[in-house]
Structure formats: C-alpha cells, structure tokens
Amino acid sequence: MKKWLSFLLCTSVCFNTLAQKNISITTDSLHIIELNELTVSGIIKTPQQHLVNFFKSNNAATLEDILSRLPEISILRRGAYGMEPSIRYYSDGQINVLLDGMQIHGACTDKMDPATIYIEPINLQNLQVQTGNSGFANGSAIGGTVNMKMIEPQFDCHNKITGAFNSGYQTAAKSVYESVRLNYALGNWAFAVSGTYRNSKNYKSGGGEIIPFSQYKKVNYSISAKFQYNKSTYFKADFLADDGWNIGYPALPMDVGYATAKIASLSMHNENFRKRLYKWQAKIYANSIEHFMDDTKRPFVPMHMDMPGFSKTVGAFADGELKLNAKQKLLFRADGASTFLTASMTMYQAGQPNMYMLTWPDNRKNKYGFSASWLLQPDSTMQIKLSGRTDMVLSNLTTSEAKNQISILTSTFNGRADFLKNISAQISKKIGQKIKLTSSIGYVQRMPTATEMFGFYLFNSSDGFDYLGNPSIKPEKALLVEASVIYNVKKCRIQWSGYYNRVTNFIAGKIEPSLSTMTIGANGVKSFSNIPFTSIAGAEFSVYIKPQNAADIVSTVKYTWAKDNNNNPLPFVAPLKNITSVKYQLKKISVQVETEAALKQSKISKQYGEDATPGYFLIHTRFGYITTIYKKEVELQIGAENVLDKKYHEHLDWGNLARPGRNFYIQLKIAF
C-alpha cells in the first residue's frame, strides 16, 4: 500500500503559495485519484496534516521531532542528536532514507549519523513515508522508504528578496536555534540559500538531573539554483553542507569531535501533461561524509580511542510517469549508485605502540536497480497497482589491507553479487462515499549492510557485545500483507491500518562463545547470521475530528508485535503509544494541548539484554501569536513540553537514557 504523508513547511509568503498547491493535492485524496488528473498516485493520507500544524507551532523542532509524530515511525535514540528513524520496527539497512531521491550512507559504524540529520526543517518541503509494499520503488528494502524532499527555489516573488528568519531558545538544554532562508528570482533564474545554527548544552531530564555528554553544536547551509528552460522543463543545482562538532552521545561510550557532510546534485525536471511521458526527472549526485568519533572527553576510560569513518557516494537516477491510456499508467525509475566506506579505530596506551585496525574494512557497493509500477483504474471506485523492482548489487573490499583483515573471518572473499527482487500487488476499493478499503501483498528483499557483511568487532553498547560481520550473510526476505480502512464523514475521518510481515533469513547477532571480546568489558562476541524467520505485525489507528472551524483534534495510536522463530520477542519493539493533540485557533492566537502516552513494554528480548520499560504520560502545551509589523509577518511562540516534568524514556532509547524534562521554549519567526 502506498502512503504519502505530505508535510508542508512554509517559511515565507512565497513558500506559502507553494504549500497551497500541495494541499490541493492532499485534500483531493479522499477519493481515488483519477488517472487523468495526473497527480500523485496512490492514496494520500491526510490525518497527519494535523501534525503539520503541530510542527508549525514549533519552528525550532528538528526533523526527528516531526518524524516521531508519525504513526508509522518510531525513533531510536542514543542522545539528543542523530536519532535514527524506524518504520514499523524496521531501521538502518531495512529501510531507505533518501534526500530528494539520493542515497546517503552514514560514515559512522555506530549509526550516529542517519541521513535525517542533514535536513533542517526550514529546508524541508515534504516528507514522504512509504511502507513495505510500496516502499521499494527507490531501492530494495523490506521496511519502506522515508524520502525528504527539499524546498526548491521559487519564482513567485520576482526581483525581490523574500525569506524568513527564525530564532529560538529552549530551557531544558539551554539551546539556541537560529535560521534564515532567502529566495530570489530574476528572469528564468531562481536562487535560494539557507543557514541554520544550533547550539545545545547538556539537557536536564525530568526531575532536574543533568545528562552529561548530551550537548551538540551544528551549522547547516544550503544553496540552490533553478533555471527554467522552457514551460515544461527546468534544471536545478543543489548543494547542502552540514558541520557538527562536540556532539555527545550519552547512551554510547563515544562522542563526536567533528562530523561533516557535503551533498551536491544536478537535475533536470520535465512536466508536460499533454505528453504521454507527462512527467520525468533525471539527477546525478555525489555526497561525502566524514565522521570523527572519539572518547577523549569521557572519564574513566580504560583506553582512549579514535574511530574515524568516511563515506562517499556517487549516483544517478531517472524516474517518470507514463500515461498508457485513460485508465492505465506506468511509473518507472532506473538508478545506480556507488558507495565507498571505510572506518578505523586507533587505541592509545602509554608506553605501548598504537593499536590500529579497520572497523569497516575499505569496501565499495555498486548498485544498479530498475523499478516499475503499473496502475489500472477499471472504474471510478477501484484501483489496482502492481509494482516490481530488481537490484543488482556488487560488494567488494577495495584494498589488500581490508582483504587481509577480513581473511581472519572468511579465508576467501572475492566480492559478492546479489540479485534482489521485490514485487507487490495492491487493490483499493471505495464503498459508497464514506468507506475505502485497501489491501496489498508483497514479497521483498534487502541487501545486508556493510556492518553486517564486514563490520569488525563493532561494539554495540545496547547489548554489550562486539559484533563481527559475515561476508556471506544472505539478504533478508519478507512477505508483507497490509490492509487499511478509511472512514470519512464531514467532520471526522478515521483510518485504521494493519499489517503482518514474515521476514525470512532475518539478520541478527549470534553469540560466538569461543571468541574473545575486543572491547574491554564487553559481554561477548556476536556474529551476524540469518535466523530462520521472524513475524512482525502491528496496527496504526488515527482519528481526526474538526468539531468546529477553529478547533482540530487529532489522535494516533500505534502498536507493534514482533517475535522470532522461537517465539522470543525481538528487541526494540515500541509499546502501544498514543499522541493526541487538541488545537484551538482564535484569529491571531492559537492554543494547543498535546498528550503523549505509552504503555509499559514488558515483551522484551533477554538475548539483547533488554529490560522492561515503564509506561508514561506527558503533556505538552503550545501558544502561538501571529501579527503583522511593518508589513512583515511576525509569529511568536511559547510553550512548555513535558509540563509535568516526568522522568521517562521510551523503549527504543538506548541505555534507558532519560529524555528531557520540563522544557520551556520561545520562538520568533519573521517572514518577509
């Protein structure tokens, strides 16, 4: 089932006009989209539109704050920064996290740098979350795709600089946030630049305890240029850079001294609804990530170490939509990407020579893929969609140093070639004017990650084991079944989704009792291996009520259940969780009260050293005031999160690390 959660972020009047266009798409979505309307295909979910409002009431929110509000997404947290998204239990190599369709591989062996950290909300146009059966169009994956779409330069305000400035302060981490975005258009050209600065100190958890090593600092800047070649074609060049330094990860034994990302792309876009191939784009891109991780600031470390990592990707893709006839269309994508990774560790002990090894032995992955979806609309109440994707993935070690080191694990490794296949079928049916049913079935595969193939004694502080890669590990495969019901009346919309996934060759750590640990104090060594199968099931429920024009109520519930073939619970399964927001807008003033509640999670993985996580109940309040001063739109926001100052953590938080306690924030936005 294809789901698009469209999140619109407007930082200026210019962008507001853009947003309105997109809203018109989303409000369209309650009926099945007519093929000849040629809008976004599939089903678009609107209840989450409310979370946009939620987000808009806190301009300083990070992308993770927004993501964590989506019912399909949970967040794996290792500190105040670099939180990792998971879609319905799946994370890391099981999902695609893309920036405008581009692949970005983190340079950290400890997953400190998911690609989501590079997009500041002021640069985000929308967020597309696609779950399993339609989530493989952009790359073989079993868990789906998060694609962050960046704002493009706009032509709306000609020959005039427009933009927005944001400034904010939060008390829990004494954090400062400043950002600016500017847009300028002249003739056929449009330009946009943005910059963001964040400086966050150690935060206070509920009860006032300061969490050491939770600080971070970063700057993020981007520049884009767009050239309108003719009515239907434009070219675009984007460059985005992100520098973070002095970033603490309190749930891990290491911090980051410095991390930098450079992301560049050139693209061509074409849209002409009179043509058969009415929409297509082509893009070439490159990105380079450097990540310097160390523990030099931590006290009581038996041996200090540096763990730098590097990632470089070049890639290209083209996708498009083709109208076959009034009732059928075809979506396709072809892509290729080459990713080089290396990471090493150097340990220092006085009076001893330095100890050095590769933690990601130099390796390269070349991936070539093609996907297509065929859409058929036999009548106005029904839509059928068949999708498929194949990927050819070549993985190899690139240096003799890397080969020598991996020879310790496997005496002969001369590269591997994997051929991945993904297929799915989906059918949607409208019953009357109020109910729509959708169901889908799919068979999907995903490639093991570099860590799972080549990782060398990577310490996992969650279960305390050193992990060894397995160069011959098999790809994960999954059978996915999904169903959803949408019930829609004038002032109320209810949606329920349920899914069952059976993952075979599930990749998990297997204890190697005969091997000695590398990390001092580790519990043992695990090597990645395929376990026969796991079953993952769950449901999401959301309700949106608009009792009167000025009020909105949105509430989401999610629940996940996951067991392995021995009926043991899998680790990192979120418990039942509900987020409910009530917002009241009175002309220039808005008031929002939000509650966040999770039940206790006692279905835990003992193998992973998990313990039960208590439930919690939080209240957040937000106030907004919008006015116009000197013809500039000025928005002031204040609020209090975790008003009750509860000391709590979520089950997915590493090391039972307490989350921030009561946090007051103040936020000023000036649009011009």
Place this chain on the structure above:
Amino acid sequence: MKKIILSIFLPALLFILVISSCKKEENVEPDPTLGLTKQAEGYAVGAATKVVVYTKEALVYTGYNKFYIALYDSVTGKRVDEAHIHLMPMMNMGAMQHSAPYDNPISENAANHLFPCSVVFIMPSMGGGSWTVNLNVHNHVSDKEGELTIPFTVVDPAKSKMKSFTAAHDGGKYFISLIEPSAPKVGINDMEIAIYKRATMMSFPADSSLLVTLTPEMPTMGHGSPNNVNPAHTGNGHYKGKVNFTMTGLWKLNLDYMAGTAVADTTTQFFEVQF
C-alpha cells in the same frame, strides 16, 4: 594474397622477435643476495672454495637464524651450485663447550645460487663464551672437501625469539624458536616454530612429538583473535600453523605443549610480536 599476408606478418613477427630478444638482454639476472646481509666470508681450506654467509636480518640473533651460503671456486671465481654443506655450531665457554640445533641445506643443489640452512643459537655471545660455526664443504664441481670455522657474535633480539623448557613428561630439554610471522600484519599470518630436543650437549635433534596449542593475546587489552590454526609438525622439527592479528600493537603468542595426553610444559611459554 599470400604475399600480402607475408609482407605484413613477417616484418611484424620479426619485430616481435627483436623486441622480445632485446627484453631478454635487458633482463639481467637479479642479484640473489639482494636484501640479505653479508655476515662472513672465508675459504674452505682443502676444497678450494670461497664461502660467503648471508642472513636476512642485519645481525645474528639468539634463536632461529636463516643462513644463505654462496660458494665460489677460489681460482676461477665462478659460482659453485652443487655442494654438500654440513654445519656444526659450537659455543666455547672455556671450561665447557656445547653445540646448538641446526638445519643443514636440504639439497646438494643451490636454490637461486644459494644454499639455505639455519642455526638456532640458544644463547647470546657473552664475555666468557663465543659462538663459532664450523662449515664442512664438499664441492661437487671440483669434488674436493674442506673446512672453515666462522665466528659469530650473537645478540639478543628486542623481543625474544627462542624459549626452552624442561618437559614434565620426559625430563628432556626442548628448545622452541619462532620463525614466522617475520613480517606480521593485520590479518592471517603464517605461524612457524621449530622444536629441537637436547639429546647431548653436542646433539639437538629435531622433534616431531609435541602437540602445540596456540593462543594469541593482546596483553594491553586482554583479548585474543579468532580462527587461529595450531602449529602442527610438517618435517624436520618445523611446526606450521596460522596466527590472526585483529589489530596492530603488541601481541603475545601463548604456546602450550602436550606429548600425547601428557602435559609437556607446565608453564605457558609465549613469544611477543609487535608491529
């Protein structure tokens, strides 16, 4: 047609021949002693043969030393590639003398003009004691036999390459020398040790009776490494296996010895390797 083919192909063929023959001429045979250190030279009196001894390392160390011996006809100066060489190391301590384990050259034919052989110096040269190696050379080209005694200064290496123990099961004295890894790297390394048992002060025959267990360890971090192969006897007292180093630094190669089911060495001997 035939003519055309000939006129094209013959010159081409000639050209290739010329090129390849030129290349051969340029390909002067490399010096077989390249990278080796000359330790001593002298004349085997009676065999009319000049003897030059080379080693891989700059110095001669306590433990296993690989020797490469080059022989020359002392009159013509031509290399002698067929000979019998017999070694006899000797430690002279004034009041007493003892020998040391050694391997004579395996073949009467030189390999790449050199005769590889080895001596295990079981102690360093000291104030009161000095090492000599007596070489008995039977020059097969001239069919003459002669002798030469060469003094050696033996020093202890930075990391010991030789250990000994008195066995618990038979009371014998065993000498263990580390041969490989000589150029350690992160990854799989060849592991080779040579074991000799003292029969008399003058005789240290190769031993093939022990079962060796190898346990590498990084002492500063207290960890080992996976997938090592215990050294097993391959001939002439040499035991070969594999040792894996997961990182650079200082490693201990712990070795335990069994004779059948009996413990041969009650302590755990180890070699240190640092890179």
